[in-house]
Amino acid sequence: MDMDNFREMFLTEAAEHLQLMVDLLVQLDSDPQDQDGIDALFRGAHSIKGMAASMEYPETARLAHHLEDHLADCRQLGQISGVEIDWLLEAVDLLELLLGDIRNGRPERNVDSFIAGISKQPEAAVDCVAETKTVELTACGRGQLIQLQLQESVAIPGPRFLVLLKKLADLGTILESTPSTEDLLQGDAPNQLLVRLESDIPQQQIYQQLQQYSELQVITFPDEPVEEKSPLKRSPDKSVRVSTELLDHLINLTGELITNRYQLQNALKEDNWQELDDGVGQLARLVKNLHHQVLQVRMVSLESLAGRLSRTVHDLSRSHDKEIQLKLEGAEIELDRAIVEELTDPLIHMVRNAVDHGIEQSGVISIKAWRERDQVLVQVADDGRGIDPEKIRQRALEKGLLNPAQAQTIRNYDLLQLICHPGFSTAEEVSETSGRGVGMDVVKTAVERVGGVLLIDSAPGEGTRITLKMPLSLAIIRVLMVECAGSRMAIPITRVVQTVEISPEEVQSSGKQLMVHYQNELLPMLSLRKMLKAPKGAHLDPIPLVITEVLGRKVGLVVDQLVGQREVFVQRLPSPFDQIRGCSGGTILGDGQIVFLLDLQTLFDRQRV
Amino acid sequence: MSKRVLIVDDALFMRAMLRDIFEPAGWQIIAEANNGEQAIAAYKTHQPDLVTMDIVMPELGGIDALKKILADSPAARIVVCSALEQKGLILEAINAGARDFIVKPFKSAQVLEVAERVVVE
Numbered sequence: 001m002d003m004d005n006f007r008e009m010f011l012t013e014a015a016e017h018l019q020l021m022v023d024l025l026v027q028l029d030s031d032p033q034d035q036d037g038i039d040a041l042f043r044g045a046h047s048i049k050g051m052a053a054s055m056e057y058p059e060t061a062r063l064a065h066h067l068e069d070h071l072a073d074c075r076q077l078g079q080i081s082g083v084e085i086d087w088l089l090e091a092v093d094l095l096e097l098l099l100g101d102i103r104n105g106r107p108e109r110n111v112d113s114f115i116a117g118i119s120k121q122p123e124a125a126v127d128c129v130a131e132t133k134t135v136e137l138t139a140c141g142r143g144q145l146i147q148l149q150l151q152e153s154v155a156i157p158g159p160r161f162l163v164l165l166k167k168l169a170d171l172g173t174i175l176e177s178t179p180s181t182e183d184l185l186q187g188d189a190p191n192q193l194l195v196r197l198e199s200d201i202p203q204q205q206i207y208q209q210l211q212q213y214s215e216l217q218v219i220t221f222p223d224e225p226v227e228e229k230s231p232l233k234r235s236p237d238k239s240v241r242v243s244t245e246l247l248d249h250l251i252n253l254t255g256e257l258i259t260n261r262y263q264l265q266n267a268l269k270e271d272n273w274q275e276l277d278d279g280v281g282q283l284a285r286l287v288k289n290l291h292h293q294v295l296q297v298r299m300v301s302l303e304s305l306a307g308r309l310s311r312t313v314h315d316l317s318r319s320h321d322k323e324i325q326l327k328l329e330g331a332e333i334e335l336d337r338a339i340v341e342e343l344t345d346p347l348i349h350m351v352r353n354a355v356d357h358g359i360e361q362s363g364v365i366s367i368k369a370w371r372e373r374d375q376v377l378v379q380v381a382d383d384g385r386g387i388d389p390e391k392i393r394q395r396a397l398e399k400g401l402l403n404p405a406q407a408q409t410i411r412n413y414d415l416l417q418l419i420c421h422p423g424f425s426t427a428e429e430v431s432e433t434s435g436r437g438v439g440m441d442v443v444k445t446a447v448e449r450v451g452g453v454l455l456i457d458s459a460p461g462e463g464t465r466i467t468l469k470m471p472l473s474l475a476i477i478r479v480l481m482v483e484c485a486g487s488r489m490a491i492p493i494t495r496v497v498q499t500v501e502i503s504p505e506e507v508q509s510s511g512k513q514l515m516v517h518y519q520n521e522l523l524p525m526l527s528l529r530k531m532l533k534a535p536k537g538a539h540l541d542p543i544p545l546v547i548t549e550v551l552g553r554k555v556g557l558v559v560d561q562l563v564g565q566r567e568v569f570v571q572r573l574p575s576p577f578d579q580i581r582g583c584s585g586g587t588i589l590g591d592g593q594i595v596f597l598l599d600l601q602t603l604f605d606r607q608r609v
Numbered sequence: 610m611s612k613r614v615l616i617v618d619d620a621l622f623m624r625a626m627l628r629d630i631f632e633p634a635g636w637q638i639i640a641e642a643n644n645g646e647q648a649i650a651a652y653k654t655h656q657p658d659l660v661t662m663d664i665v666m667p668e669l670g671g672i673d674a675l676k677k678i679l680a681d682s683p684a685a686r687i688v689v690c691s692a693l694e695q696k697g698l699i700l701e702a703i704n705a706g707a708r709d710f711i712v713k714p715f716k717s718a719q720v721l722e723v724a725e726r727v728v729v730e
Contacts (some may be wrong), residue, residue: 155693156693156699157711158696158698158700159696159699159700159703159710162700162703162704162707163703163709163710164705181704184700184703185700185701187696187697187700212722212726213726214722557671
C-alpha cells in the first residue's frame, strides 16, 4: 500500500472540505439560521475527522472532532452566531496549518491551547470578542510571513538583513527564514528576506517597528500562511482532480491513436501514399483533440478563489469597521490553474487596498471576470473615493519619475499607471496622497509573470477599477516572433501594444537616448540587440519597432525583423537554462529550431541596473 | 535629558566626524576612547546609552571589546562602525551582539537614524 498516495488524496480532499467550510461560514454570516449550511459544515468537520483518524494524524483528528462536537450543538440550537463564525474560521485556519505540516512531512502542531479555549468561546460576551480573537490566533501558533526588501542603494545587504533578523527575533520567535542566519553569516547577499515569525505583537506594531529602517524598501506580510504557497519550501507535486468523463475521453483518444499507428505502419509497408496521407490527416485531428482535452485538465474556474476573497472581505470589514459588500461576477470563467494560483495573492491584495484606501465607510467591491477572444479579463472595482491624478502628478515629479515637460503632457490615464512603478508605490505616505496602498508594483509584477497586463482606471469620487488581462493558458500562448542578431525570438502577444515600422528620419535624439513619436507621445527607443549584448547590426531602413509597455510607460523596442504571430506551446527551460534572466521559456518549431520566449520586464530591469 | 554616547575609534578624524554629527543633534559625547581597552574602562565608568565602536583598532579590536562589554553588561547598546569592504567583520560583530552598524564614510542622517533606533529599543 502506497501511503504517499493516500496522503496526497487525504490532503487534496481535506483541503476541499476546508475551502467549502470557509464558503459556508461566510454565507452563514449573513444567514445564521441556514440549517442546510450548518448541516454541511458539520459533515465537513466529520469527514475530516474520519479521514485524519484513519491516516493517523491525531492532532488534526482531535481538532476536527472538537469542531464536529461544537457544530452538533449549533445544529441543535438551529443557528450560529457571529462570534462562533469567527471562531470557526480560526479553527479552519488552524486545520489548514495542520495540513501544511502534514504536507511538508513535519510533525503536526499541537492543538491543545486552541481546544482549551473552545469551552469559553461560544459563551463569550460579544464585547470581548476582539480580545479573545487575538489570544487565540497566537495560541494556535500561526506564524506570520514577513517579506522584506532593501532599497537598491543599500551597499551591503547581508549585514543589514542580519540586523533585521535579530530585530525580528526580539519581537517573537523566528520559525524559519530565507536566507537563514547561518547563510547570512557565510556571506549570502540576498535581495530579499523572508521570515516566518510567531509573535503576539500585532502585525501593525511589527510594521511600525520595521518602518524605522529607512533602508527597507518593501515590507509586506504575504497573506498565505499555508506552506503550500510559501516559497520557503520546495512546493510538493501538485495534484488535480480529473472527472472520469474527461479520463474516458483521453482513453478513447489513446485508443484511436493506437489504431492510427497501425494504419500508418500498414500504409508505409504497402507504399500506399494515399493511405499514408489519410493517416497523417487523421493523426493531426487526433493530436489537436488530445491537446484540447489535456488543456481542459489544467483549467480551473475562478470559483476556487471566491471563498478566499469573501473571507478576506469579511475579515477586513470586521477589523476596519466598514460595511463592505463583495459582488462576484463570472466566477465560472476557467483559467489555467497556474494562473489562478499566481492571481490569488494579487487579487487579495487589491481587495485589501480597496478596503483600506478606496472605500470610506461603506461600499461595494465588485470582481468581474469575462473572456475576450483568447484572453481572460478580471476587474476589481470599488465605489470608493478614487484616485486624484493631480496628486500622482505631483508625486511623480517629486520622485523624478517624470520631468516637468512630461508631467505637463502626460494623459491622466497614463499617470494612473505610474502607481505601479516600484519607486512610486512603496513609500507609506503614498497611501495618503494617492489613495492606493503599498505594493501595486508587486501586484503588477505577479500579473506580468503569467504574461498578463494590469491597467488602472480611476477618477476622484468615482471609485477605482483595476483590470487584469490574462492569457487563458500558460502552456499555449500567442506570440510575436521577431528576429534579432540571427536568432528568432518570441514575445508574448499580451506584452505587445503594436508593431510599427518607422523610417530613420523619424528618430529623434534627446541626449544619449533615441526617441520616436508614437501617437502624440515621445517614446524612448531601446535596442533588443543591445539588451542581449549582441553586436551592433546593420543599418535598418525601415526600422521595425515593437511598441511595448514597461512599468506603465510605453517604449519602442528595436528588433532586426518582425516575423509574425503564431501560437506556440511554451515549455519550461530545464536547469540550468532556467537561470537565464530575461528568458521565461522556450518552444520548438516544426523544423526543430528552438525559440526563446523573452521576458521583457526582466530584460528591461536588467538594462536599468 | 540628552542621550549619552561613547565614541570609540583610533582615528581622531573619525571621532571628530562623529562628534560633529552627534552634538548638533542634541547628543552628549560622554567620552571618547581610541582602543578597545579604553572603551571597556569608559563603558564601566559612564554606562552610556550608546557606544559607537570602530572594529579595526590597535591593541584590543572592536569585536573583542564588544564581547567583553556585553559579557559584563548584556544590555549595552553597541553599534559598530566599519568600512564597506569589511562585510565579514560587520557580520561577525552583529553575531557577537552589536545592535546595528554604520558604514564609513558616515552620513549624518544615516548615523542618527541608526543611533535613535537603537537607543529606543
